[in-house]
Amino acid sequence: MAATVSFEGRKPACLTGARVMAVLALAAWFLSGCASTPAREQNAFVPLVSHMAARVKTADQVALSKWDSGRPVHDPQREAEVIAKAVAAAPAHGLATQDVEALFTDQIEASKQVQYALLDAWKRTGRAPAWPRRSLSDEIRPELDRLQIEIMADLQQLRPLRESADCGALVARAVDHVMRAAAFEDVHRAALDRALARVCIGE
Numbered sequence: 001m002a003a004t005v006s007f008e009g010r011k012p013a014c015l016t017g018a019r020v021m022a023v024l025a026l027a028a029w030f031l032s033g034c035a036s037t038p039a040r041e042q043n044a045f046v047p048l049v050s051h052m053a054a055r056v057k058t059a060d061q062v063a064l065s066k067w068d069s070g071r072p073v074h075d076p077q078r079e080a081e082v083i084a085k086a087v088a089a090a091p092a093h094g095l096a097t098q099d100v101e102a103l104f105t106d107q108i109e110a111s112k113q114v115q116y117a118l119l120d121a122w123k124r125t126g127r128a129p130a131w132p133r134r135s136l137s138d139e140i141r142p143e144l145d146r147l148q149i150e151i152m153a154d155l156q157q158l159r160p161l162r163e164s165a166d167c168g169a170l171v172a173r174a175v176d177h178v179m180r181a182a183a184f185e186d187v188h189r190a191a192l193d194r195a196l197a198r199v200c201i202g203e
């Protein structure tokens with residue numbers, strides 16, 4: 001006869017009420033992401049990550065315009081303009097100029113990462129997608145300028161949280177949220193990580 005395990009006469013320890021409560025509490029803590037972060041702050045980084053993700057995605061259009069024009073990805077003059085504009089706006093947003101310079105250097109690097117990846121892929125197949133064309137100077141760069149203003153405003157709001165111990169977890173949570181909505185490809189996801197590299201301070 002097969003041996004059976006009987007609990008007769010004693011309640012299995014794992015089913016006691018106190019233990020169930022403890023497991024549920026632990027699960028709630030785990031699912032909430034960061035136990036010490038108030039609920040209203042759980043999605044605090046979503047606007048910043050959304051705007052940075054939109055900037056990353058705009059690199060598709062930049063790459064296409066460069067494919068058509070043959071202009072190089074790296075445009076040092078434009079980069080200097082982007083950084084100078086952000087640095088000039090830093091004091092009004094309560095941000096340190098070095099911080100803003102680092103953050104927008106990262107945004108530019110993320111854009112170049114996408115551009116090089118797409119242009120290389122298009123070179124390999126010998127053609128670029130048939131997306132509608134947009135003017136770099138009249139449409140795409142003004143859009144990047146608008147996103148820059150949004151990102152600066154987001155950074156102003158997030159000043160204390162960027163220094164908190166929960167920053168990394170909150171950014172990761174926001175990335176998950178934005179990625180679910182945006183259906184990004186791997187190239188954009190990797191570039192977004194690059195863009196976010198120096199968002200958390202003092203980790």
Ligand SMILES: O=C(O)C(=O)C[C@]1(C(=O)O)C=C[C@@H](O)C=C1
Pocket residue numbers: 062073074075076078079082107108109111112141144
């Ligand atoms: O405006 C361009 O030409 C871009 O490629 C965009 C961008 C940026 O991210 O702002 C990225 C790389 C260039 O070196 C300059 C600027």
